[in-house]
Amino acid sequence: MYTSNRRSIVLMVFGWLCLAGMPCSTVLADQQEDALPDSLFLLPVLEAEAIVVTGTAVRESPIELPYAVARIDRASLAEQGSPSMVDLFKNLSASSGVIGEANSWYNAQSGDIPETVANINLRGLGASRSLVLLNGRRQTYVPGRLVGGRFVDVNAFPSISIERMDILKEGAGAVYGSDAIAGVANFITRGSFEGFELDVSYDYFDAGGDAMLGGIWGGKVGDSNLVISLEHKRRGNLRAEERDWALRPFPNYGWGWSWYGNPGAFIIPDGLQTDESILAGEPRFVDPGCTGLGGYQVGASTCRFRYQPWDSIIEKLQHTRGFAELNGSFGETDYHLEALYHDARVPEWETTPSFPPIAFYDGVQQVRADHPGRVAFVEQNPTYTNSDGVTLDLTGDQPWYFFGRLVGNAGPGRVQSRESRTRRLAGSLTGPIGESSLSYDLGISYSDTKGTVRQPAEYAYRKFLAFRGFGGPNCGVGVVPDPSAPSGLALGPIPSGVTPGTGNCSYFNPFSNGIQFSAQPDAPYTDSANPNYRADLAHSAELIDWINERVATTSEASLLSMEAILNGVIKEGVASYATGYQLRRVDVSAVPNAPGDLSQNPCRIPGDRSCAIQTGSFTFTSGIHPYEANQTTHAVFAELALKPSDWLDSQAALHFEDYGFANSLDPKISLRAQVSDFLALRGTVQTTFRTPSVDDLNTDVVIYTDYVGPTGAWKAIENRGVEDLEPEEALTYNLGVIIENDTGFEVTVDYWNFDFNNPIGVIPHSALAAAYVDPSTRAAVQDRIYCPGNRNDGSCAPGDMERIRINHINWPGLKTSGIDWHIGGRHVVGSGAVDAHLDGSYTLDYTIEPLMHNGVEIVAENEAVGFLNLTNPLAPPLPPLRLNATVGYHWSDYSAIARTHYISSYENGDYWFDTGPSGEDWTQIDPFLTFDMNFQWRIPDTGAVATLSLFNLTGAAPPYVNQELAFDALTHDPKGRRIKLGVTYSFR
Template identity: 25%
Template sequence: MHKLSPLALAVAGSFFAMPLAFAAEEVAKEEQKIEKIEVTGSRIKGVDLEGTQPLVVISADDIKNSGANSVYELLQDLGQVRGGTGTFSTSESGATSTSTPAGQAAASLRGLGPSSTLTLINGRRVAASSFAAGTQNFVDINSIPLAAIERVEVLATGASAIYGADAVAGVINYILKKDYEGAEVTLSYANSTASSNDATVNANLLFGTNIAGGNLTLFADLFDREGYMASDRDFTKQPALQSNYSYLPKLRDGVNINYYSARSGNEIGNPNCTSPLVTTEFGEEICAYYANQDDQLESPFESQSAGFIYTKDINGLVWNTDFFFSTTKSTAISSPAPIEQVEQINPDHGAWVPETALDIYPADYVDFLYDELWIDPFDTLAGQELWGFQYSARFNDPRTIENKTDSFRLTSSLGGDIANWQWESAILLSQSKSKQKAIAGIYNRYKYSALVHGELCSDGSIANFDEDMGLSCSSGQLLAAFNPLLQNDAANNALLSNAQEVPTRDGKSTVYGWDLRFSGDLMEFNDDFIRAAFGIEARKEEITDTPSLNARARPENRYLVDVFGFGSSLSEADRTQAAAFAEIYAPLSDTVELQLAGRYDYYDDFGSTFNPKVGLTWRPHDSLAIRGSWATSFRAPSLTQAGVKLRTTTATYDCSANQTVADLYCEGFGDVRRPNVLELGNPDLQAETSESVSFGFAWSPTDNTTLTVDYWQFSHEKLVDTDLTAMLARTATDASVRHCGLVPEGETGIAYNPDLCLVTDEAGLTVEDEGANMAQILDAWVAFDEPRFAELPLLRDHVIQLENVGQQDVKGVDLRFSHTLDFAGGRLGLDADWTHYVSFERNKAGSDEIESLIGTFRYPENIASARISWSGEAVYLGLTALYTSSYQDDISRLRGRNIDELTDLGLLDENGEREVSAWTTLRANIGYDFENASLNFTVDNLLDRDPPAVYGTARGFDSINHDAFGRNYRVSFSYFF
């Protein structure tokens, strides 16, 4: 028998409901009934919930007038998804394992993170991306075709009582078009007014017709966007600060001789550096690298999608099937990989080069270097002992990663009426498959090292060495040695291709689901009806993330990934889940309505949870609804978090969060460090929990005026993350997590330079001994080694495990106002949205101390928009202002040399702080509707305002809350057949 793919099974399964529909015709009612609509936030159909909950609806007209080319662009102005660091786009894509997966984007409500926002399509789930952002699984909203969306409903309050896991911050529900008749084609072109080519081309088709007694709606969408670099914008061409330099220049620019090999203890800059030498805080003259020269502000992105929705009414039974498939492709780049010594004893020490490499320099300079250098012996991979020195450099080509994702989603449902009850049952299959391939800038560390030492064979193997016979290859020929000091030599540069590798990464995420729901009148009460909904559902989720062998950290290889600068996770997990839910809507009086909901979820990995919700609405007047709700929610540990076997990444430790950590590992400063770590999953993780409260009112004094005001708050606990700061703080008192050399397999903790065990505290205890005084060991190390930095010497690949380590509490107020004025020639609209964050508190990493984030870096206090629009018989136009308030720059976490430069430039206030300016941009759009066509022209950032300067990030601006696109325009034309 041939094994059918999940897609084939799903397509076949979608038609199973057809014969059942005919078999069940006898239960259908003869009379035609008006369809009862289910609104996001409730499973009860047909109840007028207008005003009872803070639901934001982006209508078809809103989508048309937005000028958006993608779902991310449609949502990016919504106050509920702005603020904080949760929402991200392809501007954060990169080629490293800690970056956003290339070409993907996610929406986060209230800044609580993308995994705390539930994404639905037509009220049902979507498979998460197989490549997590960090360890957070999320739904890639770039995979959802904008052309298929009728409207978007956003409920930014806890909703697990209705929808289950992940609805901690709320729900974004994408409602697809259906029952469409006719055809339309839309073509659009967008670009910035900058000199670079940032063009976006988009074409979509929508077609609907009645066929076989039902309605078939077809859609297709093609999207192609160019990327652009920091070098394409005037304000990012140059580094934000001259002190943002790296000691690792590109090979072609001229390598530095590492300070570890210099007698003076200072880095020695290459006299042939292609850029002016930079003076460091130590007074050195070095050849430097600035990351902005390879910073990709937006990755190129392509997508194609198509699908259908078929709806058929069979004597009162409704059969509905919707299917879409999308494929996306994007290429992301990151700065060229640093070149490290193969054993990487200390990441501050460079790779070794034989002293013969100096022969390229004039004799007088060689004599100078011999006076300045320690020429030491070192062992090569083939077993030679050579004499040489260490150098600091990175490769020439940026790390370039190509990502391709194929996604599909299919649901098929059958529903009907039994007495006063509506029922519906559906099956769901959703899958996302991604493949990542490093196409440039990735080199094998062993091959490269052998190439520099003249030990690489043409077949990629390491040469054999014999004291008498010298070097020889078992197969292939011995290649010439690559000289990293030699610049602009074609033959020398061509040798590098022999060390290049193409690591890959394959991921697949699948969701299988089934549900059965009932909705109807429960009983008469107060001359009305108590209405209810209840149901059951079952779901199975699977996820795999499998990198090629050369991209994995393996114990047999001392956890060194075979290639420089590219790591990834090895992850595999699955789970099954079952749930039962119930919801009641009760009119307690003519003016008071009650909503009660509860849901029980069982997971076969972490257990069960029950989440209730209580909502109350009081209507003292027909024009006024006062509303409030309380609910609990949960987020199940993601499958990536539960199933990570070993993830190579970097982790952040924040010296401002813990003074002990600052004193031992940061010379007392409060900066942030990002060392290499190995991250382990944890099958014992508990679910994250949340409690949410909201109350407010909706007031419509006239048919043309609506004002809503809502206060909301979330208390989010048991957050899953790794906590390197806490692990480092733990080293002050816990010897079990202190290791001289690599952390042994099966253990966790911090890895130190092995030489640290050569010193002791005043009691004679080493760093690995229980009771050792770490401050005294630090003093002893400084006296023994005379290091450049007076801090404990970390090695690499500290091993940390995911845990439930954090909490966050956020409170705020939303205000929305809409008013229209009717005139003889048309309608004038006035709209305003404002989100005010009252507080956002989170525990500092590695500390129980709670820090207040509102007004700090990337957490603006106020986000708002205001729009004035005019719509006439054929013409419509609008002007929108988008506002993000000021907040503090991230000065405290900068290096001392950065702070010194900012002080010299006079950019800091008397408290050593700096405020990032508020940012307001304007969007204008104009459109005209012909008899069978429409034309729309939109200009974003009308005044071409640069984003505010931000020095707490190397980019020089905040790519989360601002953007670098500048003035850009979009023209679209639609024709209706």
């Protein structure tokens, strides 16, 4: 295989170290601080003297170990103003693609990612490739099924219970296992805390804010130490209309303006034409109420709708977190028990008043000649000259087709709720074995999470009825399947005496003469009434509620991890070792509510199973198939720490994992050489391995919506896993230089490199769409492009695509490399001390090899670094350069710390997002520079510390990005200038 030769080389070197007379063994780095008290080499993530990356309190350097580790402790976090996990990891130079703000459309799967979660994504290789530990042991993943793999929600950990975070910034699969391919983040709690501490803070920013109240108590319970912490955090809603950079006008800014609105446009077919491919080219006109109600008229084609006012930059959130741990001993055995609980809620998740239908020409939104809204319009306009100068005779009897959405500028938005809970129990026993140098570590952890996400949806059959005057729950008229109709629907029997629009039967009116006011900010008819409004033509809010449905999915995930480790010392001061076994079992499941259950309701009529296209009962939103899956991993490992001389440290590790369907043996070698008193060199090389996840192998279809450039609209994307995926493999290595003098000045520079084979991703639908546009490549992809009428024969124009079928695949390869650096030191000045640090990361390359499909290259070799990568399934946004600079002065009971954060410019890199509607060039995404100030007062004789933080002092807006909310939510901070006051009160 790809890495077999390289793996053999690393194994030979590993064997040479073993043959030097030392048993081959490994220290699993998933263990407690004091697990190896006699070991020469303490664990790199848990015990290393760590590189300072963000604050003066974290100035110890890991020169005794050849690992690039960042340590962030409570003092450092306090000096930064105790940032949220989202802010912390967005500023971490080694992390890219962090969710937690405006992420409801993350990975085009809004039904799976609530805004309460946050992640760490080391090197931008995908959050699922970064291992997250709590006290050295694994934590379960988020419950939602995701393209690209699930990740651990770091927002589940109470901030008041965290003593420090250690981040191993290099591949660690050979030490930790396959889920540490990009690195490790380990959260260590305050297990030895005694006393009581209260922490309260409020973070204010214009039109929003965060409030947090937390407490921690620790004390003796017999011979044991019990620590209990609890915190509650609330975040206010920041709506898009509260930021002038978010609500953009048309035509200069296209994103956030849908092609499909209400008011909309009407297609006037020639006679009784119903062929969908012909209807798209038939004459049409735009509702004359378009501009007055806040839309933007595009010739005779459509009335664009700005949906941004119903999206939020930051959602209203509520977090309640609790953590408890008990530490003690009996005899020579130490024990540790811990429990965690996290409740997260999005109580008012708002989205657009309606979604556009995927298919516009199927006859669901047909307006017949006797429709009251049409009758009234024709009375005023028997002929109508559209914007193309074509005069249309509107007095005919042929049905019109409404080209728009159910509700647009009239509002209101639709509000749903989302919630999740996370639980964890873990424990360990550690102690010596007799009088020998051997010791053991037995550990077990179980964690699970459960979440429910809700999406609004619109029934196709109820729209069908309402457009024909038979809307409402008590009308008495239903629908029946009609495979010969483009919509697949036909009216059912009409009871005697029932007529359209009378009694309990209602019309939906798509014309602007039924809309009195606009809810669109600053529209002409927002404060003054639409002069063409007629109350008798307005449909009721109850009718819209009847058409709408709530699709809910409750997902669960759990992780059971058990491990046994034997460690010991071969020769004091020369060699130590460890060896062990680990069992991991992941279980996942999802259960939709009845309306969203595709196993019960795969067709447009609930309960019907006869349709050819089984995408559910709705015109935009889709449900899911319920599923259950699990995956079990057995691992054995060994590690040797060897100090053959005073100037050379070495470490060798072997890790074998077996998943049943795949296995791998991966070695790692690390060296550190102290060349002189002030200069040291370090390096690591390893192979690593990652199997397909339970979601990658799940062949049940998932249907979501995403923007498809040639259509100018969001369309259905049908995705599924593949059972015969190959595992990912990679060779990774790091080379570093450490310079340090006696005054505390230090410089570290590390070069890192990842070389992947078979990375798991999906076929990008954007590439399939682009290949379909090109006549020379259409035949190779047409089987995956579905046209109106469920045809995948290449017969429709690119603009008429309705659905694209993709699946998980192994990409050919991916290579990325870069440089990290840290420069810093402390100097006594007057009665205090000055700390100064400069940390940064520069990504040199992120090269993705070309992708072939049916013998045709659909994705050329491309460089992802320096690009937004919105349509790239293997890369998040990757600005090449990130910098953090800190200068602090500490004296007496005071500290003043200034910080600067810099993210370099990058590019959109995709035609559909580079260019504005009027030809504007939005290729470049500007750099983002912010300045922070933090002041600390350690109030004498009170146990209180007050911190005043001023973030983004200049009020810099995030750089404009030509997409949804006008900024890159995975990279930039949208909150603007902030003022935060925090007070910590300790009773010891």
